[in-house]
Amino acid sequence: MPRLRGHHLICLQFFVGKGYSRGFVRNTLKVLREKDKITIVDCLDDVCRACPYNTNGRCSNPRTSNERIRGLDELALSLFSVRVGSRIRWDEVRRKLPKVLPIWIKKACKSCSWWKVCKNEMLKFKC
Numbered sequence: 001m002p003r004l005r006g007h008h009l010i011c012l013q014f015f016v017g018k019g020y021s022r023g024f025v026r027n028t029l030k031v032l033r034e035k036d037k038i039t040i041v042d043c044l045d046d047v048c049r050a051c052p053y054n055t056n057g058r059c060s061n062p063r064t065s066n067e068r069i070r071g072l073d074e075l076a077l078s079l080f081s082v083r084v085g086s087r088i089r090w091d092e093v094r095r096k097l098p099k100v101l102p103i104w105i106k107k108a109c110k111s112c113s114w115w116k117v118c119k120n121e122m123l124k125f126k127c
């Protein structure tokens, strides 16, 4: 059962096989194959574990900050009304996504370096 942090509940929905390294992509695809039921965490998760920016338990992505990432985790969890330590089904995330996306796009996506990659996938959802 994958362990995911808040913002990955949303970002993984639009994953198209691109990422920070080949190892990162391979690992993320593995997480997606096992995604039916998810445990929510508030730290580096099963996606972060293969990321080159996973540095001593913190996200060191130079395009953002660890604090900003944690803020996005909190926003995602509040939009889905789930708590750290709880479990959620992937299907439930998908069901709630159309309602969540307009706020998420405004507050998270527009300033994200992956926005151009995710945008086309997002258009498939009715918001």
Ligand code: SF4
Residues within 6 Å of the ligand: 044, 045, 047, 048, 051, 052, 053, 054, 055, 058, 059, 060, 061, 069
């Ligand atoms: S960039 Fe940061 S939050 Fe994103 S996968 Fe890497 S370590 Fe995790």
